[in-house]
Each structure stands twice: as structure tokens, then as C-alpha cells.
Amino acid sequence: MSFEMLDDFLVDSGDLKSVHYIPNFVSEEEEEYIIRQINNAPKPKWKTLPNRRLQVWGGEITKSGKLLKQPLPAFLNKFPDIISRLRGLGVFKDSKIGQPNHVIVNEYLPGQGIMPHEDGPRYHPVVCTISLGSHTVVNYYRYLAQEKQSSPESVKEGVESASDGKPGAPRPIDTKPVLSVLLEPRSLVITSSELYAQHLHGISPVVEDKFTALNSEDDALEDETGEADSNSNEDRILVANAALLGGANEREAVLKGSVLERSTRISLTCRSVEQVSTLSASKLLSY
Numbered sequence: 001m002s003f004e005m006l007d008d009f010l011v012d013s014g015d016l017k018s019v020h021y022i023p024n025f026v027s028e029e030e031e032e033y034i035i036r037q038i039n040n041a042p043k044p045k046w047k048t049l050p051n052r053r054l055q056v057w058g059g060e061i062t063k064s065g066k067l068l069k070q071p072l073p074a075f076l077n078k079f080p081d082i083i084s085r086l087r088g089l090g091v092f093k094d095s096k097i098g099q100p101n102h103v104i105v106n107e108y109l110p111g112q113g114i115m116p117h118e119d120g121p122r123y124h125p126v127v128c129t130i131s132l133g134s135h136t137v138v139n140y141y142r143y144l145a146q147e148k149q150s151s152p153e154s155v156k157e158g159v160e161s162a163s164d165g166k167p168g169a170p171r172p173i174d175t176k177p178v179l180s181v182l183l184e185p186r187s188l189v190i191t192s193s194e195l196y197a198q199h200l201h202g203i204s205p206v207v208e209d210k211f212t213a214l215n216s217e218d219d220a221l222e223d224e225t226g227e228a229d230s231n232s233n234e235d236r237i238l239v240a241n242a243a244l245l246g247g248a249n250e251r252e253a254v255l256k257g258s259v260l261e262r263s264t265r266i267s268l269t270c271r272s273v274e275q276v277s278t279l280s281a282s283k284l285l286s287y
Helices: 003-009 028-039 082-089 193-197 248-256 281-285
Strands: 019-022 047-049 052-057 059-061 067-069 102-108 114-117 126-132 136-142 155-159 170-174 179-183 188-192 199-203 208-211 259-261 265-271
Touching: 003 019, 019 179, 028 126, 028 265, 082 265, 136 170, 188 193, 193 199, 248 259
Parallel strands: none
Antiparallel strands: 019 188, 047 052, 052 102, 059 067, 102 265, 114 199, 126 188, 126 265, 136 179, 136 199, 155 170, 208 259
């Protein structure tokens, strides 16, 4: 797939033309192989956080934002060579590196998620996320301007942090997502431009996702008094990428407004760190 073909996978998000969604970016066989390689990694490679566990590949990033480069594993750059596929899309063409050189593997159990966060300035402003094993829904949020912080119900404290769990300064954010995207197993979502630089993204810690039916007369049920039934659409999600979904079960759930139960999901968060130290991590450890 080329950069020119990406327009076919642009998520309908109004003026925010910053998300592309590609279903079946990897095959079922490749998905199974990658998950097996991740699970076979040495136990010390896993880092356990309160809401998930993760592996970091490509090296650690210093406080100054430089990557202490380490080799990527074969399942990322040989078979099925995820790095070359992402480079071929052209989304990293403006990066000094030209391709991802840093990958975080996250494992989410049902009921786990990640609070709204920014990936931050250490990376080129593009992030590619591949989902394996299960679906999830990623929500994009906006920060609240100071004069719009009068309603506590619509405000929560967001934390600017990279997805490796490094916290930043809290800022109030609007709890209503500006965009929600359903991520199917084996799919790729690419976030760039305004949604990367000026918004946050996060995953709600739930065991199932309930969807709002598309083109349904029941979207806003009313009782005899003419008031909307607040329970009819409570916690239900209207996804922006319905037209791009590849799975029959996912399409049906979105179209009919039903429920998808989550299982264990592994994500590959692929980014480009443009500042690379001339000293590798292994050389530093040898001193």
C-alpha cells in the first residue's frame, strides 16, 4: 500500500482529518505468530503498570528525549516485517528517521484501559497502532479552555504522558470524546497532525463496548412526556470509522447498536524518535 492510497482509509471526522484506519493490516497467521513471539519474550522484558503491562523495543528514551538505540526483534523488522510495511505507507516520510524506530507492546486485559494522554514531543508527530487479539475503542479528547471549565460534570484531570507511563502536568479536559474509533483485531490506526499534537487519546477501562445504532430511529427514545430516555444511550459509543470496518461481527454490532465483549488485546505502538544517541544502551551499560 502506498501513501497515495491512504485517502481511501481516512476516518470521517469532520475537520479533524488526522486519523486513518486500515482493517486487516496483518493476517490471522501473522497475528498469531506475533502474539506468540511477544509471549515468549524473557520475563524481565515485561514492565507491569497498575492498568496493564508492557514491553519496550528499540531502546530506552532519556530525560532529554534521546533514544538509546537497541536492535528491534525479528518479528518487527524481519518477519512479518512490520517496520517495512509502515515505512512503505509514507506516513513517516517527514521524520528524520523515515520509519518507526521505537515500539511499545501493551497488553490489556478486559477491564483495563489507559487514561487520556498525549504521546509528547519526544516523537515525530505520527503514531501507528496495531491491535492484536481483541478489539477496543480509542477515544480522542480535547483540552478545555479556561473560560469553559465551569461545569464539573464535563471536566476531568487529564495527564499529559507518553504511553510508557511517564506522567506530566495535569490539565482539565472535556470528558466527551470528539471522536471514537473502533479498533478491530489485526487493524492499524494512524494518528497524526492536529489529533496528535493538540488532543489526547485514551481507552476506557471496560469489559465490553456498547454501540449506538447507526441510522436508527431509537437513537433518542422519548417517553410520553416528550423527554429523552437518558438510559437508552447511556455509555453507548458512536464510532466514526463504521464504513471502514472489515469484520462482520464488528460491522453488525455498530450498525445494530449491540455489544462487543473485550478479550486480551495486545497493541504495537510504533513511533519515530528523531533524536538518537550515538551511544547505544548496551555500550552505556558496559562502562
